[in-house]
Amino acid sequence: MNVSLQQLKVFVAVARERSFTRAAREFDLTQSAVSRCVRELEEAVELKLFDRTTRQVELTNAGASLERRIGRLLDEIDLTLREERATFDGHTGVVVVASNPVLSSGWVAQGLAVCAAAFPGLIVSVRDQPQSSVLASVEQGEVDFGLVSSVEPPDSDLLHAQAIFTTPLHAVLPSAHALARQSNVAWTRLSESPIVTLNADAGVRAALELALSSNGMKRRPMQELGHVAAVLRMVELGLGVGVLPVDARWPGLSAGLVGRPLVPEMNLTTWLVHRRNRSLRPNASAVWAQFAAAAAPSHEDAAMSSHVGSATPLHVAAVSSHSSAAMSSPATGAQSAASSEFTRSATLRGGAALHEP
Template sequence: MNFIRSLTLRQLQIFVIACRYPSFARAAEELHLTQPAISMQIRQLEEAVGLPLFERVARKLTLTEAGERLSHHASRILGEIKDAEDAMTSLSLADSGSIAVSIVSSATYFAPKLLAAYSRQYPRVDVRFSVGNRETLLRQLQDNATDLAIMGRPPPELGTTAEPLAYHPHVLIGPVDHPLRDARRFDLQELAGDTFLLREPGSGTRAVSEQMFKQHLFMPARSVTLGSNESIKQAVMAGMGVSLISLHTLALELRSQELVLLDVNGTPVERTWQIVHLRSKRLSPTCIAFRRFLLEQAAPFLEREYAGFALQAREPAAETRLAK
């Protein structure tokens, strides 16, 4: 199958963006093109490949096996071209060019503010960021589809460089009328009868929860999987159950007292935000400056934003240590 000569970079760019959405209409909006123009480019790409790349399931477009495989190669090709472009345009300057940043969904509650602060300081730099769970970020790193990733656990399965950004506590939350809302330093076993609301497999938060269960030899009576931090918070506020979740997703709800922190032994679960990139990737001067900015600014910013809540979450543990 010799179709390389007939491919164009524009077709690959359109294809990669179309992969993100359940319809060509959404891709057309992002690309500022008409839907027929998107459909025509995809059709030409399918003709060149000789295989269908999309199929319609339940009125939504999904990738075929050929589409899945091509998406990885296309992302890698476009990533390499971006690297070449950055190298040519930013050989000596760190105040121009573009940066692709991927962040896990839990970081969306603070990372955009840091990106906005950076953009005010370096207005000529084009910072593009995408959001996904940990599994998605690993794929983007592997495909060279992103320069830097903000995530929790650095991936041992990939050759990456990971540097700590800031302390990242995970806390147990419950509805405001939870019977143990005022209890102090109780064991996780006291919640054995509660429903635990968990993130989807592949997310970092799910992994932290499962590790906590394992360490405490704990098995909840019932668990429910939900696909986002927002849905988990809404479910907790509605009284559906309890959840272990990043403190950095809770500022609004804690300020408005719509849920409570449960003072369970072993919490907060201490984790660290990391800034990650492929070890084999040659970062542009712009990316190096951006990484330095995050390393300098992330921890002080999070301490200012969440200091009161972090103290609220950690103070009982300190009291327990002093009592001993």
């Protein structure tokens, strides 16, 4: 039996209107085309569906029975298709994003808040993972996209990356520290104190090692921690000089600490990453666009960033990293909005197992 959806729709319209002419207007067809469509349906099901006269069209018993059942089926098909379109048009559904712990506890939460305010019907679930696991999850299709921080784009031929903002590395010091009286701190001055920083999970260590080698300093033992709050606490207790990305998008410094730009400047870039040559689902693309737009610097960001580098300490409570999930929602629009796009060719190194809290 070869029956088309169009034949069924035309049949239901003729049954409802009791007229081939009115049904033809509904589908913008000729009356003869509607008659042919119904005749082909009758031949396919081997049933007479209408009694036709020159003055009226009436359903046969078989036609009436079929009309009731087919009408319900067509309504269900229409509802199903509309619901599916709504799921993938960027307004509903679930988008899964992976992020390194420091971004999750700071800037990502701000991005989620922007999405939630604009599109409350979309759920954005954040997986808080070490940076290598974020990249592995994106490559393996376990998440829609990820956020990582590094000096260069992720070194993988499977990933496409878009830079959304850069953050300069700062020396973080107690306000009474001798170096705190300077407007900036040379990298070579770090040889005078132990270094306290974030571990590889946040992408800071690689940037720090590059800066040290670029300034002719040998790699040295350093305290590497998983949480910004832990780094700040050790610095507060005089256990070393902290090296952290510091601006309005990253977790702020606690009272009694100051950030001084390290010179020559070394920036840590935050990247949105997704599978190369694979389009994002519309709702994921909308969240990507929201994140990119939310990362664009504002006047307030600029003011706060300059405040960090001034002689006055930035009094903002530090936030420890944690996993998060939030309600948010899509915007319509393309996946660009802030900064240039990059793709890199190489092989991903270190595909750690996915970790969730």
